[in-house]
Amino acid sequence: MVSNPLPPLARRLAQQRWVMRTAPLVLRVERLIRRASGxxxxxxxxxxxxSVEVTVPGxxxxxxxxxxxLYVPRGADFVVLGSNWGSPAHPAWSANLRAAQTxxxxxxxxxxxxxxxxxxxxxxxPYWDLAVEFWPGYAMEYERSGGxxxxxxxxxxxxx
Numbered sequence: 827m828v829s830n831p832l833p834p835l836a837r838r839l840a841q842q843r844w845v846m847r848t849a850p851l852v853l854r855v856e857r858l859i860r861r862a863s864g865x866x867x868x869x870x871x872x873x874x875x876x877s878v879e880v881t882v883p884g885x886x887x888x889x890x891x892x893x894x895x896l897y898v899p900r901g902a903d904f905v906v907l908g909s910n911w912g913s914p915a916h917p918a919w920s921a922n923l924r925a926a927q928t929x930x931x932x933x934x935x936x937x938x939x940x941x942x943x944x945x946x947x948x949x950x951x952p953y954w955d956l957a958v959e960f961w962p963g964y965a966m967e968y969e970r971s972g973g974x975x976x977x978x979x980x981x982x983x984x985x986x
Contacts, residue, residue: 856894866935868894878904879932880981882942885925893919898960900953900980904931904940907957908977912970920977931981940981953978 856869860879870877876899881892898905908920923929923942931940945953957978958964968976 860894870894870896878906878981880906880919880923880929881932882919882922882926882929885922890930891919891922893917895919896961897981898957900956902983904933904981905945905953905957906979906981907964908979909964909967909971910976912967914972914974916974916977920979923979924977928984929981931983939984941984943980943982945978945980950978953980 859872860868868877868879876897877894878897879892879894881890883889884891895906898907906923908917910917910920924944926942928939929942931938954964954976964976968974
């Protein structure tokens with residue numbers, strides 16, 4: 827069986843500053859692929875990278891908002907970072923997640939509830955190191971953001 831060559835290529839591409847300018851196009855393609863696949867696949871999935879679709883109520887409106895995110899595996903948990911493509915501003919989804927105790931996740935076609943925990947303080951550095959080791963592009967995005975501390979969340983599946 828031939829291994830998927832895209833993850834190493836994607837990791838190298840993610841460290842190129844010019845790739846950040848493609849964000850609007852990538853996000854449009856993501857929506858198109860999600861719609862065409864009934865929400866089962868997205869851009870990250872096609873590139874062979876781990877992704878989750880996170881749905882959380884808007885902190886002001888209460889309207890459910892869904893975002894596709896790259897995740898860093900940590901055992902059975904999902905670690906997500908609010909890098910926002912290296913923008914100086916935090917992504918809106920991270921403020922919504924910060925205000926929530928639980929969220930809904932779609933992963934590999936399965937939908938389930940997770941608890942949400944923001945990683946802060948002394949606990950933050952090991953999570954950041956894990957994330958950068960997994961996805962080196964985060965280091966470049968951090969520089970591009972002007973040194974904004976990305977919000978880091980651990981999503982843990984609620985067992986029935």
